[in-house]
Amino acid sequence: MATENGKRAEEESRQSQPKSKLFLSLRLAAVLATATATVVMALNKQSRRIAVAVVGTSPIRQTFTAAFQQSPAFVYFVIANAIASLYNLLVLLLRPFLRAKAHDILVHLLDEVIFALVATGVAAAASMAELGKNGNVHARWNPICDRFEAFCIRGGLALTASFAGALLLLLMNAFSTFTLHKSVLSQD
């Protein structure tokens, strides 16, 4: 009985070898994507001196700044992506120690939670970015991207990286679900 269980465990671990390479690469790519998004958005700041009035012949210039801290959606975006990249890095580093089935299930559940976090962060930041780019005529909100181009471009890059990270996390969740269900079916 013990040798049968041992043989089955060996088979399962051999079957999961190519899958574990897939998970490893997906998780590494997700770490890179979310870390890029965090860093690019956290360093996103642009100041411009714009002339607000003219006294005689000399214009009075005032410095206007656009920074990610000014919008709560962007702050949440940075925090969510930071948490996601740190969590995935942690799982990658602890991989040799996570071998039990219960650990697999825990990692799967946490993966779902982290994916939800990243998805909400990117959704909120994307709606804010759309508002900044197009404005809202009916609310008399002017777009800001025509004045702060670099801020908008960097924000767009961070959003793209986070979208890619969210997609990678979704693929990882799907594969993990299939793997877990297949192992349950094979046990029946």
Added chain:
Amino acid sequence: MAKTSRLCSLLLRLLAAAATLCAAVVMATSHDSTTIFGLTLDAKFQYTPSLEFFVVANAVGCGYTLLVLFVPPTTSLSRLVIVFDVTVAMLLTAATAAAGAMAEVGKKGNSHAGWMPICGQVPSFCDHVMGALICAFVGVIAYFLIVLHTIYTLLSPLFP
């Protein structure tokens, strides 16, 4: 045991369908206008892409939930339903997040961008949006419980 879990799943799905339907309808009927100094300021959900996405996502979620109630369990179709459940849950979460961000800007404005808050001028619109967001949050929590329940019932042989 199987009957209780089926009943639980049915109740959760009905709750999710009701909540998403409520959210979509309340957001779709949000409309208010006011006149300041002869200028008419009116607020509709169609003026903001995030709120449009919110209405569409909740309508899709409601329709999907009602459709899934007719899928018999323990067939290959029910495995597909699991995948779609997670997808729709994520769709609803993203829609709620986007609408929430837009509602926050509408309520507090953004002084750095020169965006004035609008809730003082169109209070009925803001109330509708708040009601729709609350319903959508209930729907998201219901879907989260559905996904947890599915994982629990399908993976129960693995739990000691």
